[in-house]
Amino acid sequence: MRFAFSEEQEAFRETLRRYFEDRAPAAEARRLMETPEGWERAGWARVNAEMGLAAIAIPEEYGGQGFGLSEQCVALEEMGRALLCAPFFATAALAAPAIGHAGTEAQKRALLPGIASGETVATLACAGARGRWEPGDAAVAAEKAGAGWRLHGVESYVPDGHTADLVVALARAPGTAGEDGLSLFVVDGGAAGLERRPLETVDRTRKLARLSFDGVEAELLGAEGAGAAAAEKVLVRAAICLASEAVGGAERLREDAMAYAAMRVQFGRSVASFQATKHKAADMLMDVELAKSAARYAAAAFDEGDTDIAAIASLAKAGAADAYMRVALHAIQIHGGIGFTWDNDTHLWFKRAKATEVFLGDSNRHRELLVANWPE
Amino acid sequence: MRFAFSEEQEAFRETLRRYFEDRAPAAEARRLMETPEGWERAGWARVNAEMGLAAIAIPEEYGGQGFGLSEQCVALEEMGRALLCAPFFATAALAAPAIGHAGTEAQKRALLPGIASGETVATLACAGARGRWEPGDAAVAAEKAGAGWRLHGVESYVPDGHTADLVVALARAPGTAGEDGLSLFVVDGGAAGLERRPLETVDRTRKLARLSFDGVEAELLGAEGAGAAAAEKVLVRAAICLASEAVGGAERLREDAMAYAAMRVQFGRSVASFQATKHKAADMLMDVELAKSAARYAAAAFDEGDTDIAAIASLAKAGAADAYMRVALHAIQIHGGIGFTWDNDTHLWFKRAKATEVFLGDSNRHRELLVANWPE
């Protein structure tokens, strides 16, 4: 039964919602999005101390809480709802799973506890040359250098890439092609030869960076040549995370638009009394609830080791990204001119929805993956 | 100026509309669609005697009226509006242009006058093996037999194929492939070895047939090997014809739906007073008017010899076919349960819209052609 949320999960959701309502209002997102980092060490430390966010899905033996993706996605729905400005996605949805899946026992023991505690902020660089998050596109070359490795090349669209303490990067061994010869590496955020340029983004609440590797010292993460498979698995999982975050954001937009329509009058009538508004509201509800079902189903399926998880994850991501954008457009429309102003909060979520359309691969690509991986 | 309809054109449109309202009401379509032929010699003869429909776009030297595609499309809009059950499309939009474009002077003199007068009902068989109307797909083989030719193979989806006096068929010379080795041929509808099986169709108001050629005697139409280019040109022109017919049908559906909504009351209010109905009405109007502009622009562009006509025709066809279906769905929806009944006329046009979606190639294909042929 993939929708049997336990009392604990529901309680966790409630706690987080109240917590973010209190600690991460839109005003806080507006403050942080104007900083070059986009988040603050102090706040990130506090949210982890108080809520243990980064630790949720990390096994207990590595200092985590040992929960599954379902629990992490409860948190992601709430973060998407609050538009929390924090390096959570990069650290807990991308880097930690990569280390957990690909790393050696020793590497997990060395790296995961710091991530779980929130001390180590990490990210994953694997968008590839075309920005399609296809491992075969890996844009960084790895060359053996004595006992270690050195990386050369450029990776872009790296979330929190300019502020991460630790960068997991996918790189290719010389003379290999396609999915062969790819490995994951761990690089220190401050390593020599690593240039990290923050990028100007449409969605200012999640910063992206361009990382140039110029002979940067790197540690092989896990087995050599196992990078493609590992990255695939991590990206499938991350697609479900992004879908969950989108569902939370879309629901917030839907609720705010409803609240606005209810208090706004036009031609002497509540805006909510116009059938056009009512039918938009029904469409938005359908978009949010269907996307929510898919995202939650996908998370549970992942936790149960469903063999069709690749298809299910792409379904959830494409569905949630498209729903998020449709809801965001309706939300602006229902607000009217006000909804197009900077001071109204709607655009903050609209821009996150815009980024969600293409981050980790756009809907066209995920629909292709869905059909390609469809069991029947 | 591609929208400067002359007084004559407008008068012609008005005359035809009144004529069809009087002679071709829906009841007449219902009667004819239940016959195996789908049309009647007598009626076809009368409409040509009184309106000269088949002759419109045939040059005067071949017994026609010598008008252009724009004038023929005025007639097609009105026929689509009336859902006229007649072999017009097969004869005047497919076969006649094929003969006019590919035939030798002698062949035009021999064949076109009979078509112009309405005595000869003709059609074109070139849907190809995959039913995509791509000349390269030609499914009939042509072999030299003494002075003449013999055809072997099967062509399907041939409009009025089982009732036509004359069949123009695209066929391939042995050992050729792609667009090479294709020629157009003229076959007598009653020729020996030609098996013509009427097909059961979703749209009963335009019959289709499957033609099996078993060594059928055929006359080469024009030059050998020029079939692909000729068929291309004829199909581009036919796409504009179909778009025009669709525009007329869509407008009829729109107007009938509006009339129904205006006289129907629900919850003590006119159905037309609900904002959902009003906004549907605006959407339908936009669909119809935009498709109308594209179809009329395309017809004028064809008459002016616009070099981008292939792209423009595909644009008009895809636009009109999609608009027709959207309008048909809205029309049924506005009628409610009544609109789903057999006795209500809406489904007659809905089914024509359904056939229009795929006849001469579906919208996905025409969108591909549009981009492929786009000038910029």
Added chain:
Amino acid sequence: MAAHNEAAIRAEARAWIAANWDPELALAEWRGRLADSGWGMPHWPVEWHGRGLPVALVAAVDEEFERAGALPVPKSGIRMLAAATILEHGSDMLKEKFLRRIVTGEDIWCQLFSEPGSGSDLAGATTRAAMVGNKWVVNGQKVWTTSAHKAHWGLLLARTDFDLPKHRGLSYFVLDMRQPGVEARPLRQMNGHASFNQVFLTDAEVLPEFQVAATGDGWAVATTTLMHERRAADSLRAWGRGAAAGRAGRAYDEERAETETVMAPYSWYPQRAGRVDLAMRRARETGAIDDPAVRQEIARLLVLHKSAEWTALRARAAQEMGKPQGPEGSLGKLAASAVARLANRVHTAISGADAMLAGADGPMDGTIAEILVSTPAASIAGGTDEIQKNIVSERVLGMPKEIRLDADKPFRDIPRNTVA
């Protein structure tokens, strides 16, 4: 009985089934036993062919029947709407006359609510019932009536007072369909099927004791019928694959035959829903799967379809966990209509020119053509998308109701449709 112990109930049921069930029984005989013992409708009152069990325990009893392969009473169809309505509002005489026969399934029932002049607006019924001498005399026209031509009894909503506001002038009757004043004509749909009837009532007669509840209370009674309708519609789909499936024995054979008759008018319902199950298969068979544009459309359909399916699962899970019904529960119909609309497009794209062909010439012997001309009903039947969106926005989201101009006026002063 005071407390109901599930284990005890199961044991009781098992024992009774062991003592009474025999697949070689005539179906009528077996259902007779179910009616007399109360095991057929265990949640009905003891005095009316039930055992007074709480609804929560019915599932347990059903499981015992299933385990034993014993045929349950079909819990669906109009007859069950009749039972629910009569149980709640009917006189003892009506209960006496009908409830047992409903359990045994001797009679066919139909519902006479919708009228040509009032589509989604059931309370706008204009069929008139007037007391003439000592009988109600009914005149008017009903529509969208399933099995009216075969029915023995009809659940009739008629107007007994045109001077009261629309919801207050209605009354509810059980109409004898086998009388001269009742004429049922088949109503053909655009897909060629005739699943419904029009019913013409001309001086049709109803004895006073066949009225359900008091004059003017018709709308309240009709609401009860409608409440049960959705549930019935759901279980209807289940009916086909019932306990009888693939089993040998007289009772099984007789129920299979009955099921076939009952299900016949609904043979096109799967096509109306769009047959998403066929999409990938057809795409592979036709080679359309190689067309990237078609793949995109198929994927869109799968996203919508599975998300809707999972939303239904989520609603059921919440229900089973005893949580308050969330919004996800009210979207099924709208989602189904969106799926059907998209499925039509997908099957058209997959079939290409073949989408023009029907019957034996059409893909899958006409099944695809039936999809193409049936899905438009998905956004109309059982409440149009527009009505559904109003309901969702008003009841789920608490938005203002549509402005109505017909609530308080005398019905005769409200503009209404004239039907040819």
Added chain:
Amino acid sequence: MAAHNEAAIRAEARAWIAANWDPELALAEWRGRLADSGWGMPHWPVEWHGRGLPVALVAAVDEEFERAGALPVPKSGIRMLAAATILEHGSDMLKEKFLRRIVTGEDIWCQLFSEPGSGSDLAGATTRAAMVGNKWVVNGQKVWTTSAHKAHWGLLLARTDFDLPKHRGLSYFVLDMRQPGVEARPLRQMNGHASFNQVFLTDAEVLPEFQVAATGDGWAVATTTLMHERRAADSLRAWGRGAAAGRAGRAYDEERAETETVMAPYSWYPQRAGRVDLAMRRARETGAIDDPAVRQEIARLLVLHKSAEWTALRARAAQEMGKPQGPEGSLGKLAASAVARLANRVHTAISGADAMLAGADGPMDGTIAEILVSTPAASIAGGTDEIQKNIVSERVLGMPKEIRLDADKPFRDIPRNTVA
């Protein structure tokens, strides 16, 4: 003059231009000549800086100016709305004071209609104008005002009576923007631009002679302004590529400078419309053209865009042939909004991950990003899609008007928005 002979008018114009035009003139000086001769606004009355020509002949005069390279009076912008309104409803004193200055373009004007509390519902204005002593004293808040911070004069719609129904309690004023009671604050939009202002009116003063038409006639006057607004908006796009383009000479230089200032707030309008012109080019440059799914989306955009463009052509053709305006004329705004929405999707699909990047890091130096965050305004600005669809269905299709609850009641009894 009685009959107007086009050839004669052209000759007259040519002669006057030859005698007066000199590209080295100061712009103000040249426009002064246009105002005094009446050749600047030839369709205006002779007594008010015009020549009383029929509107039909204005095009001919414009052509003569074009041929000679002589700068015409910019026929757009709020100042022309002011002129049209004052000409139709203003007193001679107002005409005397303003019309010449409008032709010469000495003043900047702004429009004070919209309010935070009444978006599409202009007649719902709550800004209050009360006669205190011998002056009107205005208090309230206006919004969506272009150039308010630079304007000398504002066209003000304010409520002078809260006891009359909403459309009857309004009056119209020309407000001096350079006074202590008027504060203009920039209103930043989600795309970062601040094309508009909010205007706070705190005991702002208007002398009685600056009222346009009688107290209570404000809505009628505002309607005149609004009628001319659409036309102005259209020609505004033309303003940029004016006669001055690429020519040397003092007058040209001065107009170019003026144009730049006037057009500055509108630099993002092309992006708001979706920049369809970039789609194919970008698709080829990025290689997205090789993706069949993207090709489908581009094709859908081209179908919609060209069909809309040709619909506008068709409307103009009908107009030029003197035919009655058909429905095609009223769909431009709705079509443009559909194009913009689709274009946003297409540019996103073409740009892929780059769609996340803005400014110098974004495709085309941020132009694509500006499209992505600007198109939502296309379905709102100048009347939302919902309002447009109401207008089309009511005025073009003759469907019933929305039920209004605010038509006849005293304005103070109508529910309205409270603005923080």
